[in-house]
Amino acid sequence: PAIPRQHAVREGGYQLPVREWLRRFVHPADADEVATAMATMVTGEKAVDHRPREFRVQRRDGEIRHLLMHVDVETGSDGKALRILGSSQDITERKSVEIALRESEAYSRSIVESSSDCIMVLSPDGRLLDINGVGKATLRAEGSGPLHGTDWRRIWAPAEAEATDTVDAALAEAAAGGTARFTGR
Secondary structure, eight states, rough: OOOOOOHHHHHHHSOOOOHHHHHHBOOHHHHHHHHHHHHHHHSSOOOOOOEEEEEEOOOTOOOEEEEEEEEEEEEEETTEEEEEEEEEEHHHHHHHHHHHHHHHHHHHHHEEEEEOOEEEEEEEEEBBBEEEEHHHHHHOOSSTTTTTBBBBHHHOSSHHHHHHHHHHHHHHHHHTOOOOOOOOO
């Protein structure tokens, strides 16, 4: 939804010159990048990059918000910029979720890596997606690259049909949402 004009006026950001808008609202860490992008649009030195840009703004009350801005340049018949047209979307909530997810993934990864067990992550069809350091050491693998995508059943490489059946049954149980345990070499 569009922000009513009175909110923009209250913040002091309705129809500001670009330099003043940059100084008053764009987060200092993002200001140079935003200013460079804006200058490129105005001077027309390079092709205008119409991709949406993410940056932070700082409100008058000090709150930091994340914006996604779509920008276009209206040019005259001589090719010179007449005005910059832009719309912005507040993506602060989405950015907060992204940050929390990255932190959660890093935390989970640290737990998996600190385990003394060989931990493998498999796709539903039994292909190896990830393996922790202990697992790599156990399999004497330098990186997960050569193992990535390997059929997990081949890692066990059981010679006996009974062992193959055990591994297949464990994989089927896990794919069904259950827990399976077995002993193998």
